[in-house]
Amino acid sequence: MAKSYYDILGVSREADTDAIKRAYRALAMKHHPDRNPGDKKSEQAFKEATEAYEVLGDEKKRPAYDRYGHEAFQNSGGAGGGARSTSGGFGDIFEDMFSEFADIMGTGRRGAQQRGVRHGADLRVDVDLSLEESFYGTQKTIEVTAPIACESCSGKGSRSGRGAQPCSECDGTGTLRVQQGFFTLEHTCRRCQGSGRVIADACRRCQGSGQMRGRSRVSVKIPRGADNGTRIRVSEKGGFAGAMGGKNGDLYIFVRIDIHPIFQREHNTITCRLPVSMTAAALGRSITLPSIDGGKVSLKVPAGSQTGDRFRLRGKGTYSLQSAMRGDMIVALEIEIPRNLSERQRSCLEDFEKEEKKTQNPESESFLSRVGEFWKRSKRAS
Numbered sequence: 072m073a074k075s076y077y078d079i080l081g082v083s084r085e086a087d088t089d090a091i092k093r094a095y096r097a098l099a100m101k102h103h104p105d106r107n108p109g110d111k112k113s114e115q116a117f118k119e120a121t122e123a124y125e126v127l128g129d130e131k132k133r134p135a136y137d138r139y140g141h142e143a144f145q146n147s148g149g150a151g152g153g154a155r156s157t158s159g160g161f162g163d164i165f166e167d168m169f170s171e172f173a174d175i176m177g178t179g180r181r182g183a184q185q186r187g188v189r190h191g192a193d194l195r196v197d198v199d200l201s202l203e204e205s206f207y208g209t210q211k212t213i214e215v216t217a218p219i220a221c222e223s224c225s226g227k228g229s230r231s232g233r234g235a236q237p238c239s240e241c242d243g244t245g246t247l248r249v250q251q252g253f254f255t256l257e258h259t260c261r262r263c264q265g266s267g268r269v270i271a272d273a274c275r276r277c278q279g280s281g282q283m284r285g286r287s288r289v290s291v292k293i294p295r296g297a298d299n300g301t302r303i304r305v306s307e308k309g310g311f312a313g314a315m316g317g318k319n320g321d322l323y324i325f326v327r328i329d330i331h332p333i334f335q336r337e338h339n340t341i342t343c344r345l346p347v348s349m350t351a352a353a354l355g356r357s358i359t360l361p362s363i364d365g366g367k368v369s370l371k372v373p374a375g376s377q378t379g380d381r382f383r384l385r386g387k388g389t390y391s392l393q394s395a396m397r398g399d400m401i402v403a404l405e406i407e408i409p410r411n412l413s414e415r416q417r418s419c420l421e422d423f424e425k426e427e428k429k430t431q432n433p434e435s436e437s438f439l440s441r442v443g444e445f446w447k448r449s450k451r452a453s
Contacts, residue, residue, distance in 0.1 A: 073141050076123035084137070088128065095124040105256075192217075193320040194309035200293065202331040206363050206389045208295030212288055215322065217309065219285035221277035228270045228281035235268035243267040291324055296390035298338065301326040334363055339398030341388040344405060345370075352376045352406045362387050362400060370402055377434075378406045 077084055080094040098120040100106075107113035126132045194217055200209065220226030227234040237243035241260035245267035249256045259265040273279030289308045297303075302325055309320030328336060335342045341363050347356070355374030362368050368384055381403050388398030412420070 074119075076127050076136065079119050079123040080127065082127075088130075091124065091127050095120055095128065192309060193323060195323045195325060197325050197327055198291075198293070199327050199329055200297065201329050202334055202336060202363065202389075203365075204293065205297050205326070205328055205336075206295060208297070209293050211291050211293055213291055213322075213324065215287050215289055215308070216284070217287070218282040219287060221274060221281055221283045223276040224274035224281060226281045228274055228277065228279045230272045230274055233272075235266075235270050238263035238267055238269045241267065289322060293324075293326065294392060296339070296392040296394060297326045298336070298392065299326065299328050301392060333361065336389060339388050339391040339394075339396075340401060341398065342401045342403060345402050346405045346407045347372060347376065348407055349409060352404070360402065363389055368400070372404065376404055376406070378404060380404045 077086075080091060080098065082090055082094050086094075099117065102113040102117040102120065104110075104114055104117060126136050194215060196213055196215065198211055198213065221228070224230065224232065229235070238245070238260060240262040241247055245260055245263060245265040246257045247260050249258060260267075263269045270279045274281070277283050287308075289305060291303060291305060293303065302323055305322040305324065307319040308322035333343060335344075343360065345358070345360070347358075351358075351372060353374065355376075356372050358370050358372060360368050360370055362384075364387075368387055370382060370384070372382075381401055384400040384402065386397050387400035390397055409416070
């Protein structure tokens with residue numbers, strides 16, 4: 072009894088067309104004669120899988136096979152039955168199969184096209200800005216070290232200046248075709264390495280590459296509001312493609328903001344840490360502060376202010392990128408305890424301590440109360 076086509080492909084009778092196609096593709100990849108030269112078992116397995124797919128992959132033949140089995144095709148010259156009209160797409164399968172082989176080996180059409188690309192490499196440069204520069208925006212001149220056009224051949228790669236010409240081996244296609252049975256395989260042309268073009272009279276200075284190492288200066292406008300990580304693209308100012316006169320790559324500039332002695336930036340908000348003396352915090356005080364734009368702002372610190380109190384000054388922050396609106400400025404208080412007291416100062420503080428009331432230090436009194444309750448519970452538990 073002949074082996075079922077479903078068994079040959081390793082699928083169930085309920086399998087859909089896609090599942091059948093995947094199963095056949097896997098078997099064809101595994102047992103193809105080109106991958107198993109001289110292996111009779113693989114050759115036989117490949118033939119059986121192909122015969123099975125001719126039937127099960129055809130929407131018209133599969134119902135007949137499901138009803139009558141192999142007998143459905145005994146009078147039509149085998150499973151093929153004359154002209155093949157497999158709706159499952161042998162062409163698609165083999166194209167996918169060999170393009171995968173070619174991509175792995177770097178010899179197919181896609182591999183050749185990729186090698187033929189002559190666009191230059193992109194470059195990245197980090198630029199440090201002061202907080203003031205990021206606030207106002209600035210113009211920076213950046214020195215880029217990268218391949219540039221060869222001065223001797225102007226980037227053409229040839230002494231005559233004609234540049235690259237179509238490869239005579241592959242007629243400029245970059246690939247060579249080889250017929251093997253009913254398969255047509257494509258290989259990368261060795262003469263042009265898949266580019267389809269060659270240089271007959273290579274420039275001695277750049278050896279035909281069209282490029283040389285060099286430095287260039289690029290003037291870049293940094294917009295106001297640029298922040299840490301802001302990326303600025305300068306078209307065709309990166310690495311020169313060189314080979315055969317290709318275009319430059321792009322230059323990408325990444326912004327880094329330097330540490331500022333007074334302000335810290337978070338997005339478009341400016342934060343300022345403000346140390347305040349104990350007496351100023353206790354009595355209240357009006358304090359003049361600088362703003363990021365170079366101006367002055369007045370802040371009234373209320374009497375009894377504490378460390379961690381924060382005050383918001385609207386519209387005194389920095390710009391967001393591509394926006395005319397400014398963020399806010401946050402002032403965070405830090406109460407500074409005096410050091411190196413004189414005898415008179417110490418005496419005054421001691422007198423002040425004697426006259427202190429619990430209502431003047433509510434936080435410390437509340438904490439001491441919670442500590443006392445904790446100790447009472449601990450004694451009862453023990």
